[in-house]
Amino acid sequence: MARLVVLGGGVAGHTTATFAAKWLGSAHEVVVVTPNSKWNWIPSNIWVGVGQMTKEEVTFDLAPVYKKAGITYHQAKAVSINPEGKDESDKPFVTIEYTDDKTGQIETIEYDYLVNATGPKLNFDATPGLGDGNGQMGDHTVSVCTADHAVHASHELHKCIEAMKAGTRQKFLIGTGHGMCTCQGAAFEYIFNIEHELNKAGVRDMADMKWISNESFLGDFGMGGLHMKVGGYVVSSKLFAESLYAERDIQWLIGAHVNKIEKGKLDYELLDGSTGEEEFDFAMLIPPFAGVGLKAYDKAGEDITSKVFAPNGFMKVDANYNAGAYENWKASDWPRTYQNPDYKNMFAAGIAFAPPHIISKPMSSPNGTPINPTPPRTGMPSGIIGKAVAHSVCDMITKGKNTKLHEASMAEMGAACVASAGKGVFSGTAAAMTVYPVVPDFDKYPGTGRDTEYTFGEIGLAGHWIKHILHFMFIHKAKLNPGWTLIPE
Amino acid sequence: MKKEDEINFQKNEQFTLTMMPGNFAKKLRTCIIWQAIRFAIINIKMLIVVSKSH
Numbered sequence: 001m002a003r004l005v006v007l008g009g010g011v012a013g014h015t016t017a018t019f020a021a022k023w024l025g026s027a028h029e030v031v032v033v034t035p036n037s038k039w040n041w042i043p044s045n046i047w048v049g050v051g052q053m054t055k056e057e058v059t060f061d062l063a064p065v066y067k068k069a070g071i072t073y074h075q076a077k078a079v080s081i082n083p084e085g086k087d088e089s090d091k092p093f094v095t096i097e098y099t100d101d102k103t104g105q106i107e108t109i110e111y112d113y114l115v116n117a118t119g120p121k122l123n124f125d126a127t128p129g130l131g132d133g134n135g136q137m138g139d140h141t142v143s144v145c146t147a148d149h150a151v152h153a154s155h156e157l158h159k160c161i162e163a164m165k166a167g168t169r170q171k172f173l174i175g176t177g178h179g180m181c182t183c184q185g186a187a188f189e190y191i192f193n194i195e196h197e198l199n200k201a202g203v204r205d206m207a208d209m210k211w212i213s214n215e216s217f218l219g220d221f222g223m224g225g226l227h228m229k230v231g232g233y234v235v236s237s238k239l240f241a242e243s244l245y246a247e248r249d250i251q252w253l254i255g256a257h258v259n260k261i262e263k264g265k266l267d268y269e270l271l272d273g274s275t276g277e278e279e280f281d282f283a284m285l286i287p288p289f290a291g292v293g294l295k296a297y298d299k300a301g302e303d304i305t306s307k308v309f310a311p312n313g314f315m316k317v318d319a320n321y322n323a324g325a326y327e328n329w330k331a332s333d334w335p336r337t338y339q340n341p342d343y344k345n346m347f348a349a350g351i352a353f354a355p356p357h358i359i360s361k362p363m364s365s366p367n368g369t370p371i372n373p374t375p376p377r378t379g380m381p382s383g384i385i386g387k388a389v390a391h392s393v394c395d396m397i398t399k400g401k402n403t404k405l406h407e408a409s410m411a412e413m414g415a416a417c418v419a420s421a422g423k424g425v426f427s428g429t430a431a432a433m434t435v436y437p438v439v440p441d442f443d444k445y446p447g448t449g450r451d452t453e454y455t456f457g458e459i460g461l462a463g464h465w466i467k468h469i470l471h472f473m474f475i476h477k478a479k480l481n482p483g484w485t486l487i488p489e
Numbered sequence: 490m491k492k493e494d495e496i497n498f499q500k501n502e503q504f505t506l507t508m509m510p511g512n513f514a515k516k517l518r519t520c521i522i523w524q525a526i527r528f529a530i531i532n533i534k535m536l537i538v539v540s541k542s543h
Contacts, residue, residue, distance in 0.1 A: 239507065239508065242503070242506075242507040243507050243508045243509060243510070245503075245504075246497050246498075246501070246503070246504035246507045246509060247497060247509055247510060249497055249500055249501075251501055251503060252503060380539075380542070384542060384543065387543075412542075413541075413542035414538040414539070414541055414542045415538075415542070416535040416538055416539060426519065426521070427519060429518055429519070432531045432535070434534060434535055434538040436538050436541065436542075454534075454537065454538050454541065456534060458527070458531070459518060460517070460518040460519070460523075460524050460527055461518060461519045461520075461521070461524040462524040462525070462527040462528035462531055463531065465524075465528055466528065466531060466532065466535075488539045488543065489543075
């Protein structure tokens, strides 16, 4: 009997574990280690953050689902990996620390195969004032990164709405809280959902709204933007993003690295080297992501963290980490199998794998401050990668270690994304987009880097319906309810 | 384009150089019949991209 240990129970980890358990059956063991007791459909946190959904609607308990799937579940966080074993034993193992009623208790779990799908550490402390100094979110801003954060954000938003109803003007500042953030899409959704809610509450004219982000142009989204065919033209997402912001009367500040946050104000540096200050009554700023801080040790107990993980804390996989300057970047730099190059029984999926480089053009201010979005690896790509990794591990277990691995390069897969711009069965809108491929391939598509036949976007009520249906579909799938395998990632 | 659709062009310097949807384009966004058609078309397009990605 082989044992697969999956670290993390988010989109990538949950997909890997559930498919592996289904394909391997009871002949082998699948173990999930995740510090959370609940699964969270993160895209719907946006609606929790404006009070249009409850935390209970976007989360469910993991334990009964894993019990149904025959998966061994530990509510714990992974602390370290010993891929060579230790002392007399060659058996690799992970060290975990429980976060449930056994909080603080340390345990080791041996494995035959390991999938690192821990997701990111929300690195609030990268910006003074964005964090509390202890790794948690600070007091000056809100977040929608977790369901609990979104509940708090909704509470603060409604305080602002009450203040506006009482006649006090409010300034809203939404975007990214550091020059190296990703997930601009979540902030994009949140600012338009707030605008929609303020309209519904009849207080829009009492609100000043501003977008602040590390993108060098609106509509970059960490993917270097996208081009789509509209009205016979091939046009940049920049034009459509600017149009939407102008239509909704939302100003923007781009190419911005937020370097300090205090109560009601923040300091920033722009790509041109200038600095400034913005005041706010309500700010939702996405933190930068980092690896969760896993350590790695060899058989002798020597620290090999830098061998297994990139400096940002994400696990090294089969990517080309020596691509050099931007001019030399290729689509083929991106990983295909997500197998660790040194330890063939270790994989990383979803946000946990170290990308070879960013997707957007790298930029920095004259002061040397890097200000560019880091690559998105969430949602559909995470799910597809998780499933491919599950396939590979299952084949290695059942067919032998040298079997051909399954591939899921982000430079060869597309992504469908639906960004809400306001919730309502008949009044809601969302931008429905697809990109193909996620990572542009300028050798294959010399003009835009992508196939414009399969890269498109439009805003409307249909997009909102799709996002709402996806909410129910993916929770249904994650709960392993009947027909779950038929729903694509 | 109705004048009220043009107001935002002058609200901010950033807004003057972009495009702004007119009343018809905005109405289409929430027109049930049109959006039902778009719903079907977008779903087909997304399914094609999903199928090419697996």
